[in-house]
Amino acid sequence: MVLETQFPSFGEWIQEAAWVWTVRIGIFCLIALVIGFLFTGIRMGPKRSWAIVSRAVKNTFSDLIHLSFKRIFAIAILSFKEALRRKILIGFAIFIVILLFAGMFLDTRSPDPARLYINFIFWVNAALILLLALFISAFSIPNDFKYKTIYTLATKPVRAGEIILGRILGFTLMCSAMLLVMGVVSYGFVIRSVAHTHTLTADDLRYVDTTKEGERALEGKTSLVKEHRHEVYLPPEFLKNPTGKTVMTDVNQGHSHQVSIVGQGKDRQYQLSGVKNMFTARVPVYGKLRFRDTSGYDTEKGINVGDEWEYRSFIQGSSDAALIWQFKDIKPESFPDGLPIEMTLGVFRTHKGNIERGVMGVLAVRNPETGLMVEVCQFESVEFNTKRILVPRKIKPLYYDKKGKSSSVQVISCKTKLPNGTVVYDIPENKLNPAYAQPSASGDGLEFDLFQQPGSKSSVGRSLVSSDGRVEVWVSCEDPMQYFGAAAPDLYIRAYDEYFTINFIKGFFCIWLEMFLIIVYGVILSSFLSAPIAILGTLFIMVTGVFHQYVVKLANGMTEGGGVLESMYRLLRQDNMITELPDNILGDFIRMSDQAINYVIGFVGYMAPDLSQFANSEYVASGFNIPWNLISIDAMTTLAFFIPLFFIGYLCMKLREIAA
Amino acid sequence: MLSFNAQLELNMETEVIIETRNLTKTYRDFWGRQKVRALSALDLRIYRGEIFGLLGPNGSGKTTTTKLLLGLLFPSSGEALVFGNPADDVAKNERIGYLPEESYLYKFLNAEETLDFYGRLFRLPTNIRRQRVRDLIDMVGLGWAKKRQLKEYSKGMTRRIGLAQALINDPELIIMDEPTTGLDPIGCREMKDLILDLKRQGKTILMCSHLLADVQDVCDRIGILYQGELKEMGRVSDLLQIRDVTDIQTTKLPPEAEAEIRRVVERFGGQVKSYGAPSSTLEELFLKVVEEGKTHPGKRYQANESGDPNTLESAKED
Amino acid sequence: MNKNASFKRKIIYACILVVLLIPLFILSQPASPGIDGQGGTPGGVLAQLRSKHHLDESELGDVDLIATTFRLFGLTPIADTILWNAANEYRMKKDWISLSATLKQMARLMPHYESVWRFQGWNLSYNVSAEFDDYRQRYHWVIEGLKFLEKGVSMNQKSIRLTWDVAWHTSQKIGKSDERVQFRRLYKADDDLHGSRPVELRDCWLVGKEWYLQSERVVSKDNPLGKISPTLFYSNAPMNQMSYADNLEKDGRFDEKVEREWKKAEEEWKSFGERDIETTQGQTIRLNNLTKYANLEKSLSEELENLEPELRNELTQERRQKLSPEQKAAYDKNWSDRNAEEINLANEAEEILRITNMQLAERMAANNIEHGKKIASELDNAKEQATWIERYRDLVNFNYWNLRAEFEQLPDIIEARKLIYEGKKAFRQGDPKLPKENYDKAFALIKKRLDTDEFKNFDSEDAFQLDFKTTMETYLKILEQNNETIGEDFILHDLWMKSGGSVD
Incomplete structure (x- = not known):
């Protein structure tokens, strides 16, 4: 959702607001009193006017009390x-x-x-x-x-x-x-x-092969209701055991339907439920967004690609540029299975590229305390639609070779250039520990935990959420000459509904x-x-x-x-x-x-x-x-x-x- | 119904309920220029337990005075005090009742709801409020129409409900504006009886009227306003007393008595100004006819064989 | 008695009222569409008149309650301004859903305001669709724009521009866009859009052509073209036919159907050439008539000169006497040696020395003068016609397409195209030998045809050269694979050079 003004928390707001309000009311009352004095003073002389005004004030208070x-x-x-x-x-x-x-x-x-x-x-x-x-x-x-x-x-x-x-x-x-x-x-x-619902008949479906030998799935389209259809994919496990799995149609017009099979053999019928997942009220956790430019410096704003609407700022693809969201107060109790991230990115293509495929990007997670960054997954951008990515509890980096070395894992510090020219690092260089990026001594491959395991010493360095609950999500664009754009509310963690x-x-x-x-x-x-x-x-x-x-x-x-x-x-x-x-x-x-x-x-x-x-x-x-x-x-x-x-x-x- | 405290009883005759000092009201137009001088330097005192009549022709400032006393208008100069406090003090309203000439009541409520609403405004306890509502409705004789919306009431009914709301809080002071204007003779009589009854209960009443006869019937003291100025004030009896005449009423005497009575009067140095049968008032005749109409429904007017109309005497004999 | 009379009168009035209801009903019964096209009624007299003259919505369900209310209160301009601003804001914020709803609202509000339909139909198909990354979504929005325009046409059936827009969008946006391969595929498979139209006819060019023809049908004396150029306007339908035939080959069809379609294209193009087109100066021309008038010009010119062969020279000498010395000097100088002032003088001299045909005829001998004048005027007319026709033909590249249609329908040219197509496919699959073989065979066939009288000037056409260059791109790659280059002995060497290519 587009959120052009994000409201501060109530506590922050009330302090300033109450002060402003009191001052304004005070000024207003003062002006009213002065006007009252002047008015009655002109007509009846200062002594009488004082009596009148003070009586009026007294009356007002007494009235209000009563x-x-x-x-x-x-x-x-x-x-x-x-x-x-x-x-x-x-x-x-x-x-x-x-x-x-x-x-x-x-x-x-x-x-x-x-x-x-x-x-x-x-x-x-x-x-x-x-x-x-x-x-x-x-x-x-x-x-x-x-x-x-x-x-x-x-x-x-x-x-x-x-x-x-x-x-x-x-x-x-x-x-x-x-x-x-x-x-x-x-x-x-x-x-x-x-x-509403749709109908699905056997004529609408046809068999397709799956990756597994000899197993076939059914694929097809539902009837046209309310000017749209859904695509249906019924995997082989579902066909064998219809009650064992929940299968939904694709998401079209913001909703989907559940598919169920009734009957056997020739009498097999397909039924679709009513509308599902249409009415939600998600509670997002927003983070603070900053941009990393191509030379690696963090800035407040990214590139303007000429959009009339300056809501979103862009980063360049196939470079060091990235969109960085920092979240606070991320606790393992709230997110035991990982971070469900939803994002709606803007994409700007300088050339058409491969039109059958969206622009590719990479999502990574970084610990702002230790600087450990792990690339989680690669994704295909879907403009104007929300992309859902779950950063799992146990993260395996995107790329790693047989020796367990991985280009997807680094320990880095973010630098910002101040107006006077000095460079500031969010983690001093001498505090960075490259050992965090190495495979663990136990030799079970490269695996990182989102949160620190209580009581486990080794996990301190290998967790991605800092000890004070901060974590950064990095999004970068892979395709050269293409750009990703975002505003702070564009990526959030879907805490719950x-x-x-x-x-x-x-x-x-x-x-x-x-x-x-x-x-x-x-x-x-x-x-x-x-x-x-x-x-x-x-x-x-x-x-x-x-x-x-x-x-x-x-x-x-x-x-x-x-x-x-x-x-x-x-x-x-x-x-x-x-x-x-x-x-x-x-x-x-x-x-x-x-x-x-x-x-x-x-x-x-x-x-x-x-x-x-x-x-x-x-x-x-x-x-x-x-x-x-x-x-x-x-x-x-x-x-x-x-x-x-x-x-x-x-x-x-x-x-x-x-x-x- | 009323509960006096001891101190009040002692001061009954001398306590000033209403006092105006140099009360002036000038209506100004939008630009502040003087338009009408409605009231000029009025000095007035009304004591507890009396019925005070404010007389004057239309436009003399009677209604202005009442509105100033009620706080509906602000004085241009001078003071208006009720119960010793300025008239715009809202607290005084607990002890007063106001019966305006036209009843300004909410037309979309019915009689019960109206009285209930005003009763609530006095924060009367629920049972007392309910009881009063019932009693007042009975007193004004509107029990049969208590569920009807006020917009369906006739003028007389509205006046009666107005009266009821004026009394809902059992006030010490009742201000009435033209209480008998527009009423038929029966209603008029009832109103006057009520006013006298209220006086007997120890309440103070200020009434404005231009119906002189009614004022004469009920008021203890009067004030006469003319063009915003108080021209005359005092006790009715004092004011109206004709000092140089003695009034005697006797039972019916034979015609021979007249000469002798004249002689007696002349012996004392007086002069018989008039001798004959006195007149009753038209009001009495009217009430009598109505009363008879209720008891003997079939009776109708018939001219006498002699050509004389039925006199009061002969009607009495029937 | 009074009561009775009053009662009688009341009955009479009631009867009159009922009787009056009948003609009222006949007049103003609204048309109803019925269910699924069945059982609809055409409505009363007024409704029928309305629909006959395309005046207004008279079907129940077409009338928009909210829009009518707005119109009653005169609030349409305010509402429209607000909606227009809102639509622009949504577009800026890329809120396509709200944009779409706003546009529909605007069209409901002012269904006869052509610009609304045109602008937003174009907006949806061109701007909005371009914002999407996924070609499927882009297709969806192109179609949304199309459907929007079609709705506009249904409400404004006499609108030439709107009908034309639908045709244009269908042809261009699907057939000529960068994603044309994908779009044409989706278009063919789009059951929901085409309804009962058979699959073979689901070509964007054919459908576009239908719409172009529809727009032509709407033109009438009461509904003229106005500012639209008739040349361009009437060329669209046959052009679509050409594109259709061309696309058939691009899709890999080379059978008799292709030949038929090219033939059809040629016929339609020639019919287009037969159309009376009014020029901006008021003459009526026909694009086909260039040769006729060019030849006429030539023969008449000869005839005129032959009447009195020496006359022109005489008159020229006469005129020369009228030249000032400077003008003469400047005129006689070689044009490349003239300076600026001399160029001006020379131009002036030329003006003076120019002898029109009419002037020539007037100076002829008495017995020739009538005849001469007649020839001169016919000659002038022919010349004018020829000039205009040439100018207008250039607008639509008339000659090229004429030749192209004739060229492409030839069986050996179709064969040549097939060879190239298969060669290209084989090249993509990595075949070492077949591509070059095919291409060479194809070029030979083409060369044979280019050498004929009919097509000997065809290779001068820019569009043909462009087409050729595109084909050569792949050929060069094929040669590169075999480490070869184009040599002097290349069979289409002349054409290649004309197209700006180079040889080693």
Whole structure:
């Protein structure tokens, strides 16, 4: 899966984030207080204004302390009933049902329908629930004012904060119920739409010879269902004893089926199971990637082969260049049978070469503590598809001659060139022990263990995972004039698999967080704006949130083509992006105004959360576990926005003259 | 129903429930310019246990005063104090009830749910809340419609539910805005009876009205507002007392008595201003007719042979 | 009475409504495709008209709900912009699956916007397929592009360009790509794509030719070629036939079928030559007519000169008098001795001295003048025709292919090709003697034919020389194996030299 931004662990993130948040909130409160002083001071003189402001602050604290959960809950139930008894819900429900049915006519001709479906489902659900949340939440408080029910409410001992919180809680409950229903339906929809099987008859199969004398296997193709077929290979052991082995078809469109044989002789029938292995949620262990160039130096980035998208960097084939991933905390308890590695490499050919065969590469493993490196296997690259390689517990090097000497085993140190020219080695040369690369004294050939055997002295030097749990995986390209490319998430160790259902729920939880934020914005904005304006305002926040990264880029002046006025100038004159602004007053004016506008945009932009970090459907769709740190970060972000927003809403309600 | 503590009992007559000092409210437009001076320097005191009527023509500032006291408006200058604390203090709301002219209630709830909701806002314990809800619904006579959504209620029913919610917390102070406006005579009578009953329970009531007769019937003290200024204030009896006239009511006397009574009055230096049968109020007649309508359903109006309409006396004899 | 009247009226209205439903139904019943082609209905009058004039989707199932909704709200351009940007982003990130879905969505949204189909069909078959390492995956994506275009054609049946694109992709992408051997193999075996088409007809050239012919059929007065060059356009179908025949031999067939196919190629090429093609200047020419007009030019020119043989010289002398001394001097000088100024002067002189046929005719004697003018105008016309035809023939290498088709269908040439093919195969298998024998025999056959009148100019054709050079590459390797080289006595020595080869 492509992972352009990798999130740090929650612990790392929270330190900086909490600090930034506190500072920002502090500044904001200070500004509010100053404004309050100035405002009242101008109107009523400094002494009185101090009294007013300090009283206001005291009141605020006392109000907040006296927030009662019972009252909040009462208002929540009121909001729930309000939303329920508004017939809009029924209309909405029908709308949702129709849309979901429309989705049934989705195009299934795709190499990976599960991924398409899941992405579609998440997108539809997010869009619908956010719209629903928006409309439900933006009308409530303005209606209170319009129909003056606020009078009755305000003459009861209800705090402003309770009104806000109660409404938020009520709408959240309502929308959560809807989201739950939609989620269950969507889940069923995905599973059902993808479900299918194929038929396999004797006519589809033919005998082929195997390497063993006299043993024949059956090979063939299944029927065409959902615009694809699978290739089937039934080995002789399976034909003799159908119950003894599990045989699967090939993986096409991201899934396979299990083949079983029923009956004997002439009545023999072949049956295929339903879809298998389509819905996964793997938990990857990512490593840190560095590149080794052709002169043997380690660098941060590899070669750019002219790709517009700079996600991947490349290394040259048939040279010392390599892609190096370093992993941490690799323990034998977690990987008793070896390291299951999955990788999706990019390949760049400078000439067609042998088109019937993929570009060849070699995978090796290195101990970053001792420098021992062993080539594990050679592989044929499969571009855009994931290659699975298991680095077994006991590793036999790729090449070795009869004497046990092997070019596949070395003890090396990695060198990096610092900017000032000095060369740094990760393992000092004098600590390298070439003896590790020699066949063991016991003469049982060259064999290495991934992990150190506890208590065995000899294994220390012959293990590939360092004592502190680090290990490096090296990938190099064998074909000259061809290149391999990768980004850090392209190679990972598949630690284990989570349940797909749980992952699905996690994805929906992220949607829930988004929905909650929209409700908060809707309620807060509607506490001082009229309903349509509040809706527009919340929509604006949503759009800013979705395009948050672009807005930030714009605010920092890093977009191509300049800021608002500059772009408008160019558009009107039909110039392209490279033409310079004129060097006169107009140009200066445009430049300065854009800077000011960018400030404002930045300010406004930061009022909205980055909604793209909540859109995690790609994880679920590609079969990757949504990591818990991401979810915690998302939840924390939601909370971080909720607290000041609630405060703003509270102040707005409190300062508002209700009967004006 | 109420529980007074001893100290309050001692201060019953003198405790100031509501006080306004120099209370002014000016409505400003968007640009801060003065639009309307709704209230000018109002100084008012309302004591515990009395029924205070705020009178005035439309637009005199009565509703503004109530809203300022409830905290729905902020004063432009001056102070409004309820229970000794500023009017925008939310805590005071525990002890007050508000019956607005139109009932601003949630139309999608039914009567029970409405009262239950407001009851919850006072954090009443569940059983007390439930009991109160039942009692209040019975009291306002809406037991038969308690499950119906408020949007189906008539005006009178809405007013009654409004009254119920104003009393849900058994408040010490009840503020009413035009409580009898728009009610039919029966409803009006019931409302007035209720107000008097509340007074007997020791509650304080502030009511605004422009229906002078109703105010006269129930209020202890009144204040008259005109164009935002307090023009007159005092006890009803004091204000309305016509000092230079003595009122005597007797049972029916034979016509000969008139001359002698005139002589007695002149002996004491007075003058008989009027002599004859007094009038009852139209309200009494109305109520009587309605009452009779309930007990004798078949009875209808019939003109007398002599051409005289049925007098009250003759109706009584029936 | 009132109630009755009102009730009666209501009944009457209801009846009118029901009656009106009938013509409504006739008019607007949608067409339905039926199941598996059976039981479909053509639909009401409007639907039939629609399908007759290829106006819009009228079959149930063709109408896309979401797209129609978008169109109703006028959101199509916005949606299209967003989708277009998304598609470019996916392409950049090489997310082919999402790209494919986005393209399909775009095509659903704007099915009559030709450029969408063309661009993305090309994108899939050329760009996307090139990104894959495995030739099987590349084939898959070429076919995806083809299928996309075919869908576009089905929605825009009058589109010349789209139909042409399908033909082009089928022929070029499968028949001319680097992986053509593998692709043609996969194409032949692709049951899912061809459906019921028999295996012998599953040649990309034949299928491409079918599509080219389809695109030709779509051209009409209401649907003209527009900016497309008719010469190139109509040459495609017969060219495919040529490529087909050629590929048969490359696949190792040398039987009567090959002869038939080359003959067919010749016929089709000649038919192509018979087509009326309008030039950019407005004349109508036929590519076959070069010889006719060249000969006509020659004979008419002779005729004109013979009318008054001395006249031209006289007129030339007249004109010379009009030259300035500098012009004369420059003109008389040898062209290689002229400097820049003199070249200009000489050009000017030439202009002045030029006598057109018409001018010549006008100066003739009274009794000849009519006739002369007539000849002159015919001559000019013939000359113009000849010039244009030559120019246009060059566009499609008309002459070469004419000769080629005639050449290749000859049995001994087919034999020669067979010898070369088997010789090459034997060489690959390491046979020491057979390759050279075969090649030499083949060259002899070729030489014999090249010496005939018909083909004596064939070896001047660049394309023929190129072809020959490719054959010679293997021959040189064969010679090398035997430690031999090309000598002066090489049987196709002239051709070899013309092709840029060298001898020892």
